[in-house]
Amino acid sequence: MGQVFFGYFAAVIALTAVLVVALKNPIYSALSLLVMFFHVAGLYVTLHAEFLAAVQIIVYAGAILVLYLFVVMLLNVKRDDRYHSQWRVAAFLAVPLLMEFIVLLAGSGTATSAPAGGGEGRVLPPDNTLAIGEILFSTYLFPFEVASLVLLVAMIGAIVLAKRDIEGREA
Structure with missing residues (x-):
């Protein structure tokens, strides 16, 4: 079940990271960045790093993204018309990421092994x-x-x- 959550979070993170670069409207890019920050926090939660997830949301989604939005509003940037279509560049970057994701998911099922010792005397992480x-x-x-x-x-x-x-x- 953990691999399903990891696959979901990794796919959404990769997709929204590509959208941050590919979208012409800076507000939509910032919203994609927000979605990416929340999914990175979700990935931290699956790794049992709840403190890092909270810091991720507070610092990045709360402070850094607001700073980006203030800069966008201050500069009054509407659209970036210099680039006709950035989807080709986004696809060029996304296809290798998607292939790596598929290879990692396909190979992850082969390396399962039970912990030595049967689980008795297990030390909880600090x-x-x-x-x-x-x-x-x-x-x-x-x-x-x-x-x-x-x-x-x-x-x-x-x-x-x-x-x-x-x-x-x-x-």
């Missing part, structure tokens, strides 16, 4: 949030701090640029 926190603040502490400093510098730069723009309009 809490997802606890495991992510421990790894993030021990093994990956330095890259985490560097990323926070980069975001802080970007935020300060955006404030300075916005302040200059406001001061330039008042003068």
Whole structure:
């Protein structure tokens, strides 16, 4: 049953990713991106990573997609008429993905084996949030701090640029 859910989520993710690139209307592309984000979160749930699924929805579907929509509204982009038909490019990218998907589904049924030991003494996995926190603040502490400093510098730069723009309009 897990393979059926994985197949569904993978197919929808691949299809909507192609639609994000292929659609001419940026609003429809953003809606396709939203559907893709929710299905990626569903894929995380099937992997028993509920915390990552929640973060996926909150950060990507909630914040990043809203940022994209604000940029689209700010630039007042209606359609992209530079490209006549992007469906050929989308099909060129989608056909290999579909073939790989079919090969993976066909080969997944052959490698089934029962766990050794009959399941007695099975250790439950640790809490997802606890495991992510421990790894993030021990093994990956330095890259985490560097990323926070980069975001802080970007935020300060955006404030300075916005302040200059406001001061330039008042003068």
